[in-house]
Amino acid sequence: ICRLTALAVAAPARGKGVGRALMARVEREARSHACLRIEVTSAEHRAAAHAFYERLGFEERPRRFCLELRA
Numbered sequence: 388i389c390r391l392t393a394l395a396v397a398a399p400a401r402g403k404g405v406g407r408a409l410m411a412r413v414e415r416e417a418r419s420h421a422c423l424r425i426e427v428t429s430a431e432h433r434a435a436a437h438a439f440y441e442r443l444g445f446e447e448r449p450r451r452f453c454l455e456l457r458a
Contacts, residue, residue, distance in 0.1 A: 388423070388424050388425075388427055389416070389417035389420070389422040389424070389425045389426070390411065390425075390426045390428070391425060391426065391427045391428070392428045393428075394406065394409060394410070394421075394427070394436075396408055396409070405451060406439060407443070410443055413425065425445075427440055427445060
């Protein structure tokens with residue numbers, strides 16, 4: 388599994404193919420390491436990011452479990 392935890396494109400560069408190019412590179416790297424899946428983390432409020440990933444063929448799989456470790 389390739390897990391992408393952060394991807395950001397500066398506002399002036401959005402819509403110019405930068406994010407698509409970055410994701411293409413991530414996919415090439417994942418394939419070169421024999422990964423069978425790419426997982427992307429994206430906050431619930433980032434609707435534009437979700438639409439971007441869906442345009443690239445990602446599908447939402449919302450179930451995830453987390454444990455907060457506090458001091």
